[in-house]
Amino acid sequence: MGTPSATVPAAPDVRRGRRRPGEAAIKVLLAVAAVVSIATTTGIIASLAVPTVEFFEEVSIGEFLTSAKWTPLFADKNYGILPLLIATLIVTAISVVIAIPIGLGSALYLSEYASARMRKLLKPILEILAGIPTVVYGFFALLFLNPILRSLWPGGEKPDFQNMLIAGIVMGIMVVPTVASLAEDAMSAVPGALREGAYALSSTKMQVATRVVFPAALSGIVAAVVLGVSRALGETMIATIAGGLRVADIVVNPTQMASTMTAYIAGAGQGDLPVDSLEYLTIFAVGSTLFVFTFILNAISIRLVRKFREVYE
């Protein structure tokens, strides 16, 4: 290919492409489309930040972070995020306790034990589970699972008709496909040579799974769990339908109803709150808090995924 211009002096330089305005225009159009996602992020940050700043002009950050009451819609107004934050953490913790064993167990089975045919049969189950709308999970939790939980409850005081426990359990199942699919990716990416080496040293299947594959895939597994936590934190409909909308004081008993941050936003956002009232601004202040939490978790997860991809791919 080289340099034909050297032998034929008059020939145009082949190495430099002809200018094609159409091609250049197309590239610009494509780049504009790609910028929409940047604009979305900018829009999200702007629509959260501006009202949040207005909110903090009225309410001190100290009160927001330390007051133990959240009663912006009551006559006696208090603006402490703690009741919402603690409810969110309780529901998320319950869902993580459910999702980690089931999600990682499923992933380990699919990656290490299932035959190719089994995998082809079982993976769609997780995909369907991931495709079910969260209102449907909420419906199932509220009308089917919670009555069962109440009737089986051993103690004297039964769980409320809406409560954090049932919301957390169902949210855990909802998160299972997220955790399982990312964790399975990480486990499948572990090279076969590591497994064969362990088998050659007379390891059993379980030893290979737990002592070779699991540690080797750890960064991906942690990423899966972190992403699962982020999903649970941001889940709205299950928290609203099954967990309830009660806000005011800190509730630590998971069998009682309490509003998570997402449920508060959904609850306050349905009403016709007057724009620029302090009540309306609370939606954005709580939204910013939620955004910061999920943003940090997502960033950790993205970094960890990149790490395991770098190691084995």
Add this chain to the structure above:
Amino acid sequence: MTTVNTVIPAGKTVSLARRRRRPGEVAFKLALQLCLVIALAFLVGLISYAVFKGWNRLDARLWNNMPTGIVSRADRAGVQSAIFGTLWVMALVALICLPIGILSAIYLEEYADNTRWYNRILELNIQNLAGVPSIIFGILGLGMIARVIGLGFGVITGAIVLALLVLPTVIIASREALRAVPGSIRQASYALGATKWQTTWRQVLPAATPGIATGAILSLSRAIGEAAPLILLGAVTYIRFNPDGLTSRYTTLPIQIYNLLKEPQAEFQELAAAAIVLLLVILLAMNSIAIIVRNRFHKKW
């Protein structure tokens, strides 16, 4: 390996052919299987409960009648406006999201030089956006699109918000489909004198279409199942008419289900269950199409 024991006189043999029993191993495998069984049982339980609970309401009333919150009319209530609203939203989301998503994917996969900082930021931004909770997109719609831009609380605002919500999914799926097209196809096209865009438009994009279509259908099905952002966008009322324009008031199936679940009466709960069955049927149909497209048109290179 299996015939080692024939050399040793019978009676004293340790059969190597038969594995040693390891109860721990068996228990571990069963525990792992149990994890999948729980997920499966949940899925089966959820679907059968919805069908069972909604059985009496799975008739023409569901799609012929309009929603109502009035208890005495509960047996005549349906969800027609929600079905039409869902169809409107689905069509608009497809119109907005698919061109932007697919063009973005082409840019990132075919054109962008990913050593440049701005392209890397673009990529990171999409990954991050995929993890933003859906209710936050509702806040974007409420604060920015409905109020600041001034589109109001019509079906177009809801559709834009849902389109932006599933945009990262469309981009990521389309990029995977484009990446699966082997470089040799591109090289061959260039060798015949095609330009970059001719190569992309006539060779790469057609080859990637099944993958892109699968991703697009799955993203649309996620959009129509989503309720949280629309709660903030004025869809939570009993709308007794079908949308008739871009700024028309609307409601969708998931929102109507949520609405009905707020009512304590059993009639409304049954109607909610029937609406859930309808929504699941629509989603199942879309997913089946996606699977058929993937299996039938998928090319192994």
